[in-house]
Amino acid sequence: MSKLALVVGGGNGIGAACCAVMHEHGWQIAVADIDEAAAQEVAQAVGGQAFALDVRNIASIKALADRVGPIDALVVSSAIFQGNVPIEQTDEDLFDRVMExxxxxxxxxxxxxxxxxxxxxxxxxxxLASVTGQGSTPLNIYAPGKAAIINLSKSLAGEWGGRGVRVNSVSPGVTLVPRIRERKASGDRYPADLDERMALGRCVEPNEVAEAVEFLASARASGITGTDLVVDCGWMTGALWGAYLGGLR
Ligand SMILES: NC(=O)c1ccc[n+]([C@@H]2O[C@H](COP(=O)([O-])OP(=O)(O)OC[C@H]3O[C@@H](n4cnc5c(N)ncnc54)[C@H](O)[C@@H]3O)[C@@H](O)[C@H]2O)c1
Structure with missing residues (x-):
């Protein structure tokens, strides 16, 4: 019998790719997102169920758990981005909104x-964490939040490992979800030589992140817990080359 995966934040981007890829690997899919129309579209494409969920509302998370019933895998991809805002221009509201x-x-x-x-x-x-959670970036709220998600995953892996629950994180680099593909093409936010900063000479495709997520969720990863898997086309690997040859060859 196929296993059931719930993908929170599965209505768009990497979460939607997780739904498609996990479906291809034989999973049944439940999609939950604050964007209910997007969740429904994704669910329809994979023959799954859609649910409206705002992860800020704890009562609605509990209500969802009652409605969905037992699940074999949980993927958490819901997030918002903060933009490159200098700390002088951030405020309590922005911090609380992103962290919430x-x-x-x-x-x-x-x-x-x-x-x-x-x-x-x-x-x-x-x-879903991020390589920004592993180094220094201008994302002074988003990135510390992602670092905490890597640690949360390790902490819960220790707490629940003895009761059969594995917890891991995946840290994508720049991943070409539709929103980022458009911004990259328009030259907005990203430098023109972005691809050259990656060891593989290109950014990550959403399905490449999804394949890593599916692997960690599957029985093929039965011995893996408390791990963060980086899927960044070698961005982190190339980070120190700038000081020597001006960048990667
Ligand atoms: N795309 C990248 O380059 C990249 C890089 C590193 C990490 N990530 C991480 O991967 C994950 C997916 O990113 P993405 O680029 O696909 O983002 P996205 O914006 O395309 O998708 C995020 C989804 O979360 C949902 N969401 C937002 N707020 C919610 C809430 N309160 N309750 C429920 N759902 C909510 C959105 O509706 C959306 O469907 C995120 O955790 C992000 O931080 C993305």
Whole structure:
């Protein structure tokens, strides 16, 4: 019998790619997103179920868990981006808005679904983090939130490992979801030589992140927990080359 995966934030971008790729690998899919129309479109494409969910609302996360029932895998891809805002121009509202969705939301979705998996004695969770959580960037709220998601995943892996629940994270580099592909093409935000900064000479495709997520969610990764898997086309690998030859060859 095929296993059921719930993809939170699955209405767009990497989450939508996770739904498509996991469906190809034989999973049944439930999609939850604040963007209900997008969730419905994705669910229809993979013959799955769609649910409206705002991860800021803990009561609605619990209500969703009751409606969906037991799941074999949870993918948390919901997030908002902050933009390159110098810290002098940030404020409490921006900090709270980003952290409320990205960190607090991920925490409570993990807590609600992970506790139920632990009670049943089985399950796999994959949280979407980011390479920005592993180094210094201008994203002074988003990136620390992503660093915390890597740590949260490791912490929960330790807490629930003895009860059959694996928890890992995936850290994408610049991934060409429609929104980012458009910005890159228009020259907005990203430098013209962005591709040259990656060891593989290009940015990541959404399905490449999704394949890593599916692997970690599947029984093929039965011995892996508390790991962060970087999918960045070698961006981090090439980071120190600038000081020597002016960049990668
Ligand atoms: N695209 C990239 O280059 C990139 C790089 C590194 C990490 N990531 C991470 O990967 C994940 C997916 O990113 P993406 O580029 O696909 O983003 P996206 O904006 O395309 O998708 C995010 C989804 O989350 C949903 N969402 C937002 N707020 C929500 C809320 N309160 N409740 C429920 N759903 C909510 C959105 O509706 C959307 O469907 C995020 O965690 C992001 O931080 C993306």
């Amino acid at each position: 969705v990205n960190l607090r939301g991920t925490y409570h979705v993990n807590r609600v679904f992970g506790m139920r998996m632990a009670e049943r004695g089985a399950g796999a969770i994959v949280n």
